[in-house]
Structures are given as structure tokens and as C-alpha cells.
Amino acid sequence: MGKLRQMANSLxxxxxxxxxxxxxxxxxxxxxxxAAGEVVGLIGPNGSGKSTSVNLISGTFPATSGQILFDxxxxxxxxxxxxxxxxxxxxxQTTTLFGEFTLLEQVELACHxxxxxxxxxxxxKISRATIDRGIQRxxxxxxLTLLGLDALAAHYAAEVSSAQQRLxxxxxxxxxxxxxxxxxxxxxGMVAKERAELAAVIQKIRAQGIAVMVIEHHMGLIMxxxxxxxxxxFGQKIADDVPSIIRADPAVxxxxxxxxx
Ligand SMILES: Nc1ncnc2c1ncn2[C@@H]1O[C@H](COP(=O)(O)OP(=O)(O)O)[C@@H](O)[C@H]1O
Ligand SMILES: [Mg+2]
Numbered sequence: 001m002g003k004l005r006q007m008a009n010s011l012x013x014x015x016x017x018x019x020x021x022x023x024x025x026x027x028x029x030x031x032x033x034x035a036a037g038e039v040v041g042l043i044g045p046n047g048s049g050k051s052t053s054v055n056l057i058s059g060t061f062p063a064t065s066g067q068i069l070f071d072x073x074x075x076x077x078x079x080x081x082x083x084x085x086x087x088x089x090x091x092x093q094t095t096t097l098f099g100e101f102t103l104l105e106q107v108e109l110a111c112h113x114x115x116x117x118x119x120x121x122x123x124x125k126i127s128r129a130t131i132d133r134g135i136q137r138x139x140x141x142x143x144l145t146l147l148g149l150d151a152l153a154a155h156y157a158a159e160v161s162s163a164q165q166r167l168x169x170x171x172x173x174x175x176x177x178x179x180x181x182x183x184x185x186x187x188x189g190m191v192a193k194e195r196a197e198l199a200a201v202i203q204k205i206r207a208q209g210i211a212v213m214v215i216e217h218h219m220g221l222i223m224x225x226x227x228x229x230x231x232x233x234f235g236q237k238i239a240d241d242v243p244s245i246i247r248a249d250p251a252v253x254x255x256x257x258x259x260x261x
Contacts, residue, residue, distance in 0.1 A: 010069070011036040011211055012057070012180055017066035019052050019235075026052040028235040030066070034180060039202060039212045041222040041243075044232035045256055050215045053232070054182050057213075058090040059083045071179065087179035091169045091186060103160070103168055104153040107143050110175035111136035140175065146204055147171045148197065163194040167201065180211045187218055199225050223247065231256060 010033040019027040027049045034040050042050050056063050059080040068075045075083055101109060112135075144150045147167045152160055157168060166186055173181055183202075187195045195218060202212055202225045216222050222229060222243070229246045231239040233255040239246055246252055 009035060011038075011071055012213075013069040014053075014057070015067040015069070017053070017056060017068065018064045019049075019056055019061075020064045026235050027056065027063075030232075030235075030237055032230055032237065032240065034211050034213060036179065037206060037209045037211050038228065039206050039214065039226050041226035041229040042213055042215045042232065043217075043219075043222060043229060043256060048232040049235040050232055051184055052235075054090060054184050054213070054215065058088060058182060084176050084178075087177070088182070089173040089176045089178035089180070090182035091166075091173050091184060100156070102154050102156055103144060103149055103171075104137070104140055106157060106168060107140035107171045107175050108136045110172035111139050136175075143171050143174050146174070146208075147201055163190045163197075166190070167198070170201065170205075174205070174210075178210060180213065181205060183212060183214045183216075185215050185217070187216055187221055195221050 012032070012034040014030055014032045017027055017030040018025075030049075030053060032040075032053075042053065044050055055061055057068060059075075059078060063076060066076070070083070070086055070088060073086065075086065075088075078086070141150065141153065144153050147170060149160075149164060149167055149171060152164065157165060160168070166188070170181070170183065170186065187198050190198060199221055202214065205212055206225075212225075214222070214225065226243060228241065229239075229243055230237055231246065231249075231252050233251075238255060239249050239252050241249070
């Protein structure tokens with residue numbers, strides 16, 4: 001097992017995090033650090049606890065035990081909305097679309113809610129009139145430009161490709177002004193060219209000083225964008241190091257790399 005890094009100035013510090021679903025021990029004593037502005041990959045076989053880890057960090061469901069520290073605060077029992085306000089944003093494996101809004105309006109909507117997955121209730125509360133006043137338009141336009149979606153600003157989400165819908169989901173997450181962005185399989189269903197565009201987007205996000213944790217199966221993308229990679233196997237972290245070390249780690253190869261394409 002590679003050495004477990006402990007950083008003095010972590011933005012995110014997870015300590016001995018555990019999650020059980022009945023008899024399933026999905027995450028086992030996970031400790032992980034992410035520094036401000038760092039891009040960290042989280043990899044592992046299907047069912048190894050990657051999405052569960054993201055769900056615990058983002059507050060989708062509570063940890064069984066352990067601690068989540070973010071920006072010096074204990075976030076372990078914080079509600080989702082409060083975590084978003086503290087600077088934590090995430091995307092989901094499936095996209096959420098609001099068919100009657102354009103790409104620009106969807107990002108504006110996210111700027112208003114500061115929630116990265118607004119519900120219909122939020123949408124109705126905010127109402128079209130708020131968006132039509134254009135208070136958040138400049139900010140939303142800048143985010144769309146960062147994502148390379150500016151030319152599609154006036155299109156409806158249903159009209160753009162699934163890869164563009166995934167980028168839109170990242171755009172709405174960025175609208176909440178995160179310090180850390182959690183991406184759960186952002187390249188799912190993307191072809192090579194789209195993955196290359198996504199890699200460039202992640203690098204641009206990092207250039208803004210935003211830390212990113214990315215779950216991904218495509219090792220090319222992970223090796224290209226990540227400064228550090230943590231590897232899960234059966235809910236347990238088996239390695240945590242720079243890409244060149246991870247690539248050559250026998251335990252990682254046995255658990256994961258050897259079995260992947
Ligand atoms: N909401 C849930 N209820 C019960 N079991 C779950 C739930 N979410 C995940 N699991 C289980 O936890 C384990 C880890 O799943 P997951 O975190 O989704 O893995 P990964 O994202 O690495 O593929 C699996 O055995 C999965 O079946
Ligand atoms: Mg998953």
C-alpha cells in the first residue's frame with residue numbers, strides 16, 4: 001500500500017469515514033485529504049464505494065461514523081444546502097434538466113438558488129420574472145464561456161448533445177461558487193473528443209483555484225488531469241499517490257487497472 005498522505009492545510013479532510021447500508025459495508029474507514037485548488041481522482045472497480053463517498057461528502061446521506069472537515073469546519077452532520085453555501089458542489093451521474101429553460105437561464109437559475117440540483121419547488125419559487133430581470137446574467141455568461149457552451153446559450157437543454165448536457169450540469173454546479181467540485185463520472189457516455197474537451201474544462205476550473213475530485217473510469221482522462229489519485233477497493237482505500245506511482249502499484253493493478261480496458 002502506498003503511503004497515506006496527510007496534509008496540514010487541507011481544504012477537505014475526511015477521517016475514518018464509514019458507511020453501512022444494512023449488511024453492506026460500502027465505505028470502510030476512509031481518510032482522504034484534498035488541498036485547495038488540487039485535482040484528485042477517485043478510482044476503483046464498480047461497487048467499490050466511489051459514489052457513496054461523494055454522497056457522504058456532499059451530504060446526500062449521513063455517514064455511519066467518522067468525520068468530514070471542510071475549510072476548517074466540521075461538516076459531518078451539516079445539511080446539503082449548508083454544505084453548498086460553505087463551498088461544496090457536486091454533479092450527479094444522471095443529468096437533471098429543466099426543459100423550458102435555455103442553457104443560459106438554467107445557469108442563471110443555479111446562480112439564484114446556489115443549489116446545484118434545484119428542485120421544481122425552487123424553480124417555481126424563483127419564477128421566470130426573477131430570471132427575466134437578468135440579475136445573474138453576466139455571471140452565468142462567464143460560466144458558459146468557461147465551459148465552452150456560450151454559443152449554445154439560447155438553446156434549450158433538450159436540444160443539445162448529452163455531452164453538452166453533462167457540461168451544463170458542471171456549469172450549474174459552478175454557479176454556486178464552490179471551493180471544491182465533486183464530479184461523479186462526468187465523462188459517462190462521452191466519446192474521445194468530448195473527453196478531451198472535458199479534460200480541458202477541468203484544467204480551466206482548476207486554473208480558477210477551484211479544487212476538483214473526479215470519479216472516472218477512463219484512465220486516460222484521470223492520468224491527464226489529476227495531480228493525485230486515490231484508489232478504492234471493496235470500500236477501502238488501497239492507494240493514494242501521484243499518477244505515475246498509482247499506475248505502477250501492484251495492488252492497484254490487481255484490483256483495478258489489470259481488469260479495465
Ligand atoms: N442507497 C444505497 N442503499 C443500499 N446500498 C447501497 C446504496 N448505495 C450504494 N450501495 C452499495 O454500496 C456499495 C458501493 O456502491 P457505490 O458507492 O455506488 O459504488 P461505485 O460508485 O464505486 O460503483 C455497493 O455494494 C452498492 O450496492
Ligand atoms: Mg458510482
